[in-house]
Amino acid sequence: MNISLYNKSFLSLLDFTANEIYYLLDLATKLKLKRKQGIPGNLLQGKNIALLFEKTSTRTRSAFEIGVIEEGGYPSFIDISSSQFGKKESVEDSAKVLAGYFHAIEFRGYAQKTVEDLAKYSGIPVYNGLTDEDHPTQILADLLTIQEKLPHKPLSEIKVAYIGDTRNNMANAWMYGCAKLGMHFVGFGPKELHPKDEFMNKALAAANKNGAKIEISSDPLCLKNADVIYTDVWVSMGEEHELQKRASLLKDYKITPELMNATQNPNTLFMHCLPAFHDDHTLAVKKASEEYGIDIKEVSDEVFRSKNSIVFEQAENRLHTIKALLVATLSPQQN
Structure with missing residues (x-):
């Protein structure tokens, strides 16, 4: 599958083809196996990722922080409530400022427009960690989990x-x-x-x-x-x-x-x-x-x-699919 997602933002699955989504799932499977084998990663070496959080989080923050660290990068958590973002500084200005420090930005908050504006004005990859309209990183993890649990279908x-x-x-x-x-x-x-x-x-x-x-x-x-x-x-x-x-x-x-x-269906x-x-x-x-x-x-x-409940398998797969997303969009070696 000759696919490159280098330097691409991840705002909604609507922006991706089926082949690109399957590419991310395949990469997540490989990175998950590598982690379980204890093989250290370095595909994000030298990459700094801003994690902008307007809403609270457990899985999204953990997955992004660990995913970045395990591949050799450095995450910086920014609590919007204690920053100038959107209050004393516009989203446009903040996006341009952050682009001078970081190689990518993750945003978790309320408005879809905010994450879209971050991508528009920063010029670097931006990831939608959740908005009121969409939650694409969760769906990636869910799709991987379904593949693992229903491999025959x-x-x-x-x-x-x-x-x-x-x-x-x-x-x-x-x-x-x-x-x-x-x-x-x-x-x-x-x-x-x-x-x-x-x-x-x-x-x-x-x-x-x-x-x-x-x-x-x-x-x-x-x-x-x-199913x-x-x-x-x-x-x-x-x-x-x-x-x-x-x-x-x-x-x-x-x-x-x-x-x-x-x-x-007893196996639902x-x-x-x-x-x-x-x-x-x-x-x-x-x-x-x-x-x-x-x-x-x-x-x-x-x-x-x-x-029949696979909720904790889903939760774990947030890490592997988010790591795949980071690697696919930030690592030249992967593209």
Whole structure:
């Protein structure tokens, strides 16, 4: 596969061809094996990466920091709340300043426009670690995990059912990923939370070119034969004020053994981008129960801990796919 992604930004999977996505997955597999064999890396030697965080993070920050370090580079974490970014200095000016220090920039925050402007004005690779509209690095990890767990079935034959708020960033990102790889995507959730036309139209345009199928439904029959059931928390960062409304809308879409059985496939995998509310051991779940008398758990503990659950494999693969992304876009040796 003669593909070069050198010096390319990663803002959305819509910007990549199927072959380029498969290239990143293949590279991630190789780098994962190298790590497990204890072979030290040096493909990012001399590279400095800025990690701009407007939203909190566990997996994204850890994956980028470790990925850079293990290949010989140096990551610099920048908490936007304690920097001049976007307050005393515009995004455009900050992008130009950072480009003088760093070889690439990762951004995790609210507006998609911010990450797009960073790429536009910096002239160096910029990576979308999550925005309100998209989460492409998560989808890369998820695709790798599905490949590993269902090796007998090509991704183009996989049916992914995303359940809950089908208009959030994870649903958008999954629609885009499925559309690019010719997969079958089903969004199952209340009509009030179906995708916005803007994002649905982008996904459908890509799906039509690549033989993918995109469905949105409130009928559980759409889950039949799904290879993957996927969900996310009901309230995203910055939307906590909608807690009671969301819980009311989504209570019938909680992932339970009964809902898993609706696929009529005993081998359906359960996936979640994490963090997940599946038991009573988090402050958020306790607060919702004690202050509002509501259950905000989007998945039962039984499903979360079941043999079909591969959530922690997904979490680990964030490291390997992000490392592949960094190496592919920053290392001349890889291109």
